[in-house]
Amino acid sequence: MKKLVSLLLALMMLFSVAAFAESTTEVNVDTNTARENLSWEFKGDEYKLVCYWPAPDVFFDNYVLQGLEAFEKDFGQHVEWRVGTEWTQDVENQTCEGLRAQGYDLFYIFGADTSGANALYKDLYDSGAKVVNYAGLVDDPQESAMTLCSNVYVQAYNSTLKLIEEMGEEGTIIDVLEQLGDVNTQKRQQGVEDAVAEYPNVSIVQTLADITTAAQGHEKVSDALAANAGVKGIIATGGTASAGLATAMADYYAVNPDADHIFCATMDQGVEVMEGIANGYVDHTVSQNGWAMGYVSPLILMYLADGWEPINWGAHVDTGYIFITAENQDSWQTDIEAAAMQMIASLETDVLKQPE
């Protein structure tokens, strides 16, 4: 009887947990207007499209998936989307190869490993499929037709410039990075360091790295704030590190109510970050255009399937970004929409060339 009650409790727990699952926020882009700018009549009735993201992630759910669903609605195509169980190239390879075996031939993939992803892309191309890499850069030489993502270097550089401006162009900064082996992290680090190098009265007092969870970010940032009394600014250039940074800043001010304001810059629009902007302990965050990645990538793949070619093989197509601050925290989506529209409109002229 006791075991039965325990089992029932376990089942109740699972069902109640599932019943309360959360919904996502919405980005509203007027895609019909954007579609009208396209001149090409697509040849096929059905395109075998696949979208792959390496592991469950808020950014994918909130933005990429919404773009994907809007694409499906607008073009009447189904995109088979998969999210990996682990952020590893191995899982990504197995999933994508399995889908290729099922006949899917148009892939847009976020490379789990910036080096290993190229091998997968090459294998897929060799088997007759087409690939667009998205959401993050991979190492050279490129083995996918193109990469759709924000320019992480430019984002980090400009975010740092904005932070320095907020700091009054003087003081020390803590730079919070994620995984050092990731080429995107390296570009972000370079962006921060290049921006700081332009200001003689600003320096990086400490760099934190190897952060893979928000909890790790929280702990490391808390330690670094203790180690660097008088620090004037802190910047995170990755989404996970930003979540940890935001909770650490909330904790810092809660524990030290008389502490001076530390200017804080983050990446993405995670719940913790947006709460930080609303409460004043995060000064600005960089919003990447995940919606455009989800919408435009399959569109490009349809062009490729119809014989179009990239103007520059392996080129990086910048999906743009905007800053979110206390001033535009409720209206930032309008700016994202404008960037997405502009991108869709320029596909046939700036990104792809017609078959000869």
Next chain:
Amino acid sequence: MSMEATNASSKKVPLLKRFFVQSYSSAVSATILLVLIFSIFTTAFLSNYNLFNLSRTVASYGFIAAAQMMVVVIGGMNVSVGSVGALCTVVCGLLMQEAHLPTILVVPITIIAGLICGWINGQLITRLKLAPFVITLAMSFIYDGVATGVSHGYPYKVNAGFDELGRGRFLGTSQLFALFILLVLVLVVVFRFTLFGRNVLAVGGNEAAARLSGIRADRITVLCNMLSCGMAAIAAMLWTSRTGSASPTTGADWMLYSVAVCAIGGISLNGGNFTAIGFFCGALILTMVRNGLTMLNVDIYFEKAFLGVIILFAVSVESIRSRVARRMV
């Protein structure tokens, strides 16, 4: 040398010897050494804010390690400790954000969720007669999968005031640290003065002998697994209370650190022993090393290597000490 001095020195040697043969002696020595090193080589290690931070982190790791320790003492292992932490974080967050339940209800329900996970682990281990490592590894995927599947990776907002525990002070230290001290005291009482504690150590020391002496080893195994996961649920809530956000990625690195604290603290991974001082120092050492590396601003590219070297050093010292101590006794 005077007679008095000779007497004094002869009295000192047994005292040191007595200390040396204790399984916690290497952990205590390492703690003192690390405090000295970080105090000398960093300016902020002994600052109020850092000590407060350290006290909270020690407490968090202490509860995480306690979750592992509860099964290590019976010679088992709970690979799912972090996944249970993640699942309980999600349960806690959901109950607060979506069900709008008051904290007073959320806390016991979350602990019950942890206990149920432990009960499932324990039942599978004792019924299927498979190694705890294998069972808890498989279960870790399930718990983690449910946590991720339900949350989709989203963090949850917590009830107003829930972060008071994680951020509050008590008698000059953090409330979390006070809770950790309480936990250590409870563990001392349980392992030293209760039948349950002695039975647990007996099962860990020699399960076959324990069974022959009438101890219901399977029941002890299930209870220890329940306590382990219950502790993971508490650790999850403490961490959530500190960060003010219930993130489903909580617990991702708990497994490694929970085992490390036990090993550093002189708790045999084969089971059968528990030392409260060693356990406390183990949590302290691991936290100080992580904190100290940031304080020292070590090269970020080598940070993990430094952490590994220090943990290896601490564990090796304990291994060497125990061998020397065996010869001395």
